[in-house]
Amino acid sequence: MAEIKFKLYENIFIETNVQNPDYDGVILILYPEEKNVPKPRHIGSFLDKIAAIDKHVHKAVTLWNCDYVSGGRLIISPTGKIGPYNDARVLRDAAKKGMTRALEAGCRKPLLAVQNFVDFPEGELVSILGALEALYTPLQIRERDPTNNFIRLGIHAHEKADEKFEKVVRNAIALEKARILTRDIAGGDPERMAPGKIVEYVKDSFRDVSNVSINVMDDPKKIQKEYPLLAAVSRAANHIDRHRARVLTLEYKPSDLARVTDTLILVGKGVTYDTGGADVKISGRMAGISRDKSGAAAVAGFIKACSILKPPHLKVIGVLCLCRNSIGEDSYVADELLVSRSGKTVRVTNTDAEGRFAMADSVFKMSELADKELNPHIYTIATLTGHAKLCYGSHSAAMDNHSARSMNHATRLQLSGTLLGEGVEVSVVRSEDLAVNVGKCKGDDLIQVDMEAKGRNHQLAAGFLIKVGGLEDKNVRYTHLDIAGSAGMPPEEPTAVPILSLCHLHKVLL
Structure with missing residues (x-):
């Protein structure tokens, strides 16, 4: 059976630095400005500048040349407006679209940056699952070509290592393995x-x-x-x-x-x-x-x-x-x-x-x-x-x-x-x-x-x-x-x- 291999600390890593040179692009889920969700330290000012240039960054996935992130590529995937009737699917969809765009751009070692968002208590888990979903390749295609469509995947949420976040990542990997079996x-x-x-x-x-x-x-x-x-x-x-x-x-x-x-x-x-x-x-x-x-x-x-x-x-x-x-x-x-x-x-x-x-x-x-x-x-x-x-x-x-x-x-x-x-x-x-x-x-x-x-x-x-x-x-x-x-x-x-x-x-x- 051609397996999609997800293994923590083997090809999936928890990262604390969006400038780690081990990656060839960073995917950022962008929340609405009014939600005041903190951005990763190195790219906050860059995001403010491009948002002032092009408000469209809050409406569609965009790719930018950015010296402040791994690989010089920053893929910004917005959630769009989050209202009282939205649920965690807005995060899943944003992460999935961002990862899809990264793969289309040629990224084989993407780094996903997720932020904790109080409106959605399980938001980090949902975001990671959305990104992993984009990495799925149907079984019958994998059986013809068993090569994974990524080499290394990083997940960033905090500036310091966090045991609680590691549990979130482990849950996401286990759930995605279960979903792969189901999809197959x-x-x-x-x-x-x-x-x-x-x-x-x-x-x-x-x-x-x-x-x-x-x-x-x-x-x-x-x-x-x-x-x-x-x-x-x-x-x-x-x-x-x-x-x-x-x-x-x-x-x-x-x-x-x-x-x-x-x-x-x-x-x-x-x-x-x-x-x-x-x-x-x-x-x-x-x-x-x-x-x-x-x-x-x-x-x-x-x-x-x-x-x-x-x-x-x-x-x-x-x-x-x-x-x-x-x-x-x-x-x-x-x-x-x-x-x-x-x-x-x-x-x-x-x-x-x-x-x-x-x-x-x-x-x-x-x-x-x-x-x-x-x-x-x-x-x-x-x-x-x-x-x-x-x-x-x-x-x-x-x-x-x-x-x-x-x-x-x-x-x-x-x-x-x-x-x-x-x-x-x-x-x-x-x-x-x-x-x-x-x-x-x-x-x-x-x-x-x-x-x-x-x-x-x-x-x-x-x-x-x-x-x-x-x-x-x-x-x-x-x-x-x-x-x-x-x-x-x-x-x-x-x-x-x-x-x-x-x-x-x-x-x-x-």
Whole structure:
């Protein structure tokens, strides 16, 4: 696997001097003048002079010849106006644009200067993550040319070495490694990241990791027995080995289980390609649909972050529900009556609603497992409905069941997202969102999706998972995250949401 190598004190360094000759350019995030954010000592007066010459420096990324910084190149990347409705994303975007411009200018040893900004408590971390995001190269390009697009990266925030800032940098590196894994899976094309290939990639990613165990179920007969709804989705793809369904389970355990206070159980939708099945997608709507595995990718990425940062209080179980929704003579079709793992009969109504089927049996299995775990919280993460994107644009929709809502969970997740630059909107699951999934014909316990429903489509999908997963009356916290609008679609790279929000909320960070 062609790895992007980020290692503190090997190719990433904390610097206290913007004139260090080891770099070939300095990137400065420029805040609005009225915010009075202190500038690095050597270049404050230079910035004041050029701002007086050209006010445009506060509107667009510019590159200046400056003798007061490493390499004689100063890339100024402004945040633009910061108002009361802005969040930390303005810092992420400025850092990313600045790093992109530096690379375009030929910098191979850039130095990023970030400042502490009281309006955004996690601003330094977000800024570094934005810069690291710009250094990402997609896996399939790296496999052709494994050369990193940088040689050395410096990060400057203080004139003196600071232990607290070192923790920020270490957190950023760990989170970016987790996001790289996520982007690689989510962004890989349908062949490079077919179900079997994802299993190989994940095994390779955790090969030398002692605190994560891996289990793979790939026997079609076993999957048919234990995950019948997933098996139905996969039927038309089963004759090609690499496209057959897999259920990949990862488990993170800290070194001292006696210190565990919480168990997180994450189930991710990993549909490597979604043709729509027999209800085939039309009008070119298949383009970009290989991103339908972003939920499963995020599950793997979150566990990657845990494996590096080693939170002592968490046990984490992640399930990647990997399949391909193909068209063929053995496609599952509308009107079929299937029996789920929970024993509930489910009538197929639209084969393009395959995502909830891919996860449903795993949710039920995990709801049973939760009874044996300490303080469990179950998540489903999925690019599940276009409705979520219509409602919330590029933000994730967070939906708690009754038990999670009593803890105000989704609102706290939203706050973590705001602090780390990931947009999360709280959406409420109501009684009608469960009731709409009840079967219409004799013998049907549930329907896959109510095709007559005119609204609340992302909420009713959560309602289906609650009902088929046995969580309707169970006092187990459950949250469904619909990332259809936030996961990122071509030509943009995958965003790797909601890893940052989850890591912040559940105190994974150092």
